[in-house]
Amino acid sequence: MRELRMGSGAALHGLRFGVCLMVMMVSGVGAFAQDKPKPVKIKASAIQVDMIHSDEIKLPAEFQVSLYEDLIEQLQKKGGFAHVYREGDRNATSAGELVILKSNVTGFKEGSQRKREVTTVAGETSIKIHCVFSDKDGKTLLEADVTGKVRFFGGNLRATYDFAKATTKIARENFSATT
Amino acid sequence: MDESHDFQIVRPDQGRSRMRSLAKADPGATPFKVVVVKGLQGVKDNTKGTLIVGDGSMHFAHEAVKKDLAANSIEDVVTGDDSQRVIRGTVGTLSWFAPYGAGRFLSLFRTKLDTVTIKYLDADGGLHGAILAMPVGQAEVIKKDLLAQGARTTVTAEDLAKAPAAGAKEKQ
Numbered sequence: 001m002r003e004l005r006m007g008s009g010a011a012l013h014g015l016r017f018g019v020c021l022m023v024m025m026v027s028g029v030g031a032f033a034q035d036k037p038k039p040v041k042i043k044a045s046a047i048q049v050d051m052i053h054s055d056e057i058k059l060p061a062e063f064q065v066s067l068y069e070d071l072i073e074q075l076q077k078k079g080g081f082a083h084v085y086r087e088g089d090r091n092a093t094s095a096g097e098l099v100i101l102k103s104n105v106t107g108f109k110e111g112s113q114r115k116r117e118v119t120t121v122a123g124e125t126s127i128k129i130h131c132v133f134s135d136k137d138g139k140t141l142l143e144a145d146v147t148g149k150v151r152f153f154g155g156n157l158r159a160t161y162d163f164a165k166a167t168t169k170i171a172r173e174n175f176s177a178t179t
Numbered sequence: 180m181d182e183s184h185d186f187q188i189v190r191p192d193q194g195r196s197r198m199r200s201l202a203k204a205d206p207g208a209t210p211f212k213v214v215v216v217k218g219l220q221g222v223k224d225n226t227k228g229t230l231i232v233g234d235g236s237m238h239f240a241h242e243a244v245k246k247d248l249a250a251n252s253i254e255d256v257v258t259g260d261d262s263q264r265v266i267r268g269t270v271g272t273l274s275w276f277a278p279y280g281a282g283r284f285l286s287l288f289r290t291k292l293d294t295v296t297i298k299y300l301d302a303d304g305g306l307h308g309a310i311l312a313m314p315v316g317q318a319e320v321i322k323k324d325l326l327a328q329g330a331r332t333t334v335t336a337e338d339l340a341k342a343p344a345a346g347a348k349e350k351q
Contacts, residue, residue, distance in 0.1 A: 051298075051306055061257035061296040062216075065308030069218045086305035157216075157310075 041176035042141055046083040046095040047075060052129065054105035063110075063127065066157045067103070067148075070164035080172050099141065099175060102132045103167075106145070113155050124149060125156045127163055133171070144170050208233035208324075211317050215239065216294070218309035220301065222246055230311070232324035248299060250328035254306070255298040257334050258318040260291060293318035297330075 052059075052067045075084045081099075085092035092098060107128030126149045133142040148163025150156065210229045217224045219239060228241030237253070239246045274281065295311045295318050313321070326332060 051308075060259055061255075062259055062294055062310050065218060065296050065298065065310055068306075068308050086301075086307065088300065089303050089305035091303055 042099075042174060043097055043177070044099040044175040045081065045097045045177045046085060046092070047079065047081045047099045047101055047171065047175075048085040048087065048089065048092045049075065050087045050100065050102045052103045052105060054108070057105045057108045059105050059108055060110070062157065063108070063160060066160040067127070067129070067163060070160045071101075071103075071167060074164040074168040075171060078172060079168050080176065082177055098136050100134050100136070101171075102134070104130045106130050110156060111150070125159045127159050129163060131167055131170070133175070142170075142174055146170065209320070211313055211321060213239070213311045213313045216310040216312050218307060219246060219248075219311075220307060230321065232321060232328060235328050237325060237328075250325055250330045253297050253299045253325060253330035256322045256325050256330050256332045257296045258322050259294040259296060260315070260318075291315045295321050297325075
């Protein structure tokens with residue numbers, strides 16, 4: 001009985017210690033989260049997307065067009081910009097707080113949908129693109145390397161959708177109509 | 180502003196009659212069965228329809244959706260090729276659950292496709308891109324028709340003729 005009491009006391013002590021440790025950890029994580037500085041967003045109400053270029057890499061025309069169209073579609077849906085302009089759009093010149101996005105393909109591997117579907121592990125398509133966000137005067141605001149991939153299911157052009165989603169996420173995290 | 184660059188929204192009955200009148204007016208204007216993979220303004224992705232090139236324009240029709248695109252607004256026309264699974268759609272998706280890797284096996288059976296990629300300008304000067312897919316052998320015909328109507332291209336027939344020769348040299 002005594003032993004039992006001692007045992008239960010020790011267990012209770014351990015439990016208290018565990019609870020204290022958990023509280024400390026949680027408060028520590030909370031404090032860490034509070035200390036983490038939030039990225040300061042750049043004010044931009046409109047974005048102009050230029051046609052994707054591939055100066056060094058030979059990129060099929062359908063991939064170039066698909067990258068451009070997917071990027072515009074994603075930015076319109078989820079970019080958080082009031083206006084998304086296409087390259088050459090005359091309305092963009094009068095837009096205030098305009099960001100211009102230029103993209104250049106730095107790597108491209110055209111896989112095979114047949115290989116992906118048959119083997120699962122082979123036939124990956126990947127596109128690596130260097131994106132530069134700049135202001136109207138050409139001053140670079142942000143640069144990022146983004147990769148679009150299709151590993152398992154879907155046609156090769158799905159890699160362009162993957163790229164568009166990733167780039168839109170970067171734009172959303174770094175630019176805002178209201179800072 | 181160049182009005183010829185504008186898209187026209189045409190009523191279904193108007194569109195059908197226009198297609199017929201176009202085909203009658205220009206006997207050489209062949210209707211092509213195409214799929215708009217993406218990018219044609221106002222047309223949903225993967226829409227099947229009929230394409231007629233003639234009268235200085237490219238006309239696409241699918242039930243209620245009619246689109247006219249002035250050929251001189253097309254900055255670039257490029258052809259390509261692709262392939263797709265013979266068994267597609269719901270049956271194609273369900274085939275993935277078939278036993279003994281039958282879905283994978285069915286992926287080996289594919290049909291070849293031609294693609295036409297165009298870049299064109301809208302009324303505001305904004306650059307668009309569109310990808311069309313069609314049965315093998317039609318892409319070059321569509322490209323030729325578009326060029327005859329005033330579209331431009333960055334890849335000429337001479338470039339294509341040179342390309343295999345260059346490829347053969349590299350192999351050697």
